[in-house]
Amino acid sequence: MKTKPIMDDKSGKLILVPILAVLFVTIGYQYICPAGGHSCPLKNGDAPRGVSLLSVGYQDGDDFADQDLEDDSPAKLPSQFNFTQRDLDRRVEFNMKGDDVIVFLHIQKTGGTTFGRHLVRNIRLEQPCDCKAGQKKCTCHRPGKDESWLFSRFSTGWSCGLHADWTELTNCVPVIMDKKEVQRNKRNFYYITMLRDPVSRYLSEWKHVQRGATWKTALHMCDGRSPTQDELPTCYDGEDWSGVTLSDFMRCSSNLANNRQVRMLSDLSLVGCYNLSSMNESQRDHILLSSAMNNLKNMAFYGLTEFQRKTQYLFERTFSLRFISPFTQINSTRAANVDLSEPVRRRIEELNFLDVQLYEYAKDLFLQRFQFSRQRERREVRLKRREERRWIRERQQAGRQSPAQKDNTDFVGTTEDYTSQVARW
Numbered sequence: 001m002k003t004k005p006i007m008d009d010k011s012g013k014l015i016l017v018p019i020l021a022v023l024f025v026t027i028g029y030q031y032i033c034p035a036g037g038h039s040c041p042l043k044n045g046d047a048p049r050g051v052s053l054l055s056v057g058y059q060d061g062d063d064f065a066d067q068d069l070e071d072d073s074p075a076k077l078p079s080q081f082n083f084t085q086r087d088l089d090r091r092v093e094f095n096m097k098g099d100d101v102i103v104f105l106h107i108q109k110t111g112g113t114t115f116g117r118h119l120v121r122n123i124r125l126e127q128p129c130d131c132k133a134g135q136k137k138c139t140c141h142r143p144g145k146d147e148s149w150l151f152s153r154f155s156t157g158w159s160c161g162l163h164a165d166w167t168e169l170t171n172c173v174p175v176i177m178d179k180k181e182v183q184r185n186k187r188n189f190y191y192i193t194m195l196r197d198p199v200s201r202y203l204s205e206w207k208h209v210q211r212g213a214t215w216k217t218a219l220h221m222c223d224g225r226s227p228t229q230d231e232l233p234t235c236y237d238g239e240d241w242s243g244v245t246l247s248d249f250m251r252c253s254s255n256l257a258n259n260r261q262v263r264m265l266s267d268l269s270l271v272g273c274y275n276l277s278s279m280n281e282s283q284r285d286h287i288l289l290s291s292a293m294n295n296l297k298n299m300a301f302y303g304l305t306e307f308q309r310k311t312q313y314l315f316e317r318t319f320s321l322r323f324i325s326p327f328t329q330i331n332s333t334r335a336a337n338v339d340l341s342e343p344v345r346r347r348i349e350e351l352n353f354l355d356v357q358l359y360e361y362a363k364d365l366f367l368q369r370f371q372f373s374r375q376r377e378r379r380e381v382r383l384k385r386r387e388e389r390r391w392i393r394e395r396q397q398a399g400r401q402s403p404a405q406k407d408n409t410d411f412v413g414t415t416e417d418y419t420s421q422v423a424r425w
Helices: 001-034 112-121 166-181 197-211 248-251 259-263 279-297 306-320 342-351 352-399 403-414 419-425
Strands: 098-107 188-194 302-306
Touching: 098 166, 112 188, 166 188, 166 279, 188 306, 188 352, 197 248, 197 259, 197 342, 197 352, 248 342, 259 279, 259 352, 279 352, 302 306, 302 352, 306 352, 342 352
Parallel strands: 098 188, 188 302
Antiparallel strands: none
């Protein structure tokens, strides 16, 4: 009679176990796949799988955590350009202690100010840049030397002119560096820049000019001289163009905001600088675009304003430098808040048709480089893990040897001649 309650107690426990299991699974499912979520891999019968960083839209939360490291060949991004491996592999052996210099080509309204501050304040360095409160420029010297490794607005100032372009910098930087620093060895210059979606960049420049910016002190040097008033007429009378409407901004044919990115990245000496009468317009446009694409491709690095974290990742992989804090993606800008009609947007794209083509090319190459670098990183991690596993196996096998085997090994090792020992070491 006393066994019955025991049996009932066991039955109750047996019933309780599956109930608790169901509750545990239910709670776990709600944690992994919250109500209203659309990203759960277990819904709609989908099997869980790894997600490539390039298979989804960019998000500010991308932290480049290693994913799909065992996948040798993730889906290749389609490209309309025939890039070679040399075009995609931009890792350089930057020697900060030697003769290498990073030159930052700062194009207006591309996020260059933010990126420039990252360069002087946010890189983990043996000798950090010396940035004093109240001063715009920082001193970025090589470790133990009174020499600069960075040529930029926030390190050397506008030494080659306000927002100097590719034509100006390539002719000016070596001369300026030689004047500032006596150096016998030849320097290696690594040019970098930032690009931005042409429509957004154009609107941002309009809003900036509307608030009173002019950049009228820019030199625009080309073939040893600045352009004449006839070659580059101003768009406004007076001190600035404050309060300009978008219609008036677009109406000025000599507005340097038009196709600014192509102009600042091309070799202007190929088209007679700012002399528009040196060749017909279509020929000039073709030469400028081709030159800008070629110069951009051959730069050590460039980033895109719309892809901040990918920009950070590629810079770090290119120069083997690390930033202290992650870049942040800010999509709420003055340009983003401009309410554009479709006709106005099309007109801006027409005015910047060269920049539109350049950005399409730049974005394609940028994402191809990102994927190439990620694939190489996966391979490196995979090989490192294999080497670690092999080392562990060898250690384990050595630990399982009998004392007699160990003594024999030691005896053989001590009787080998010196030459074989050197070869082994």
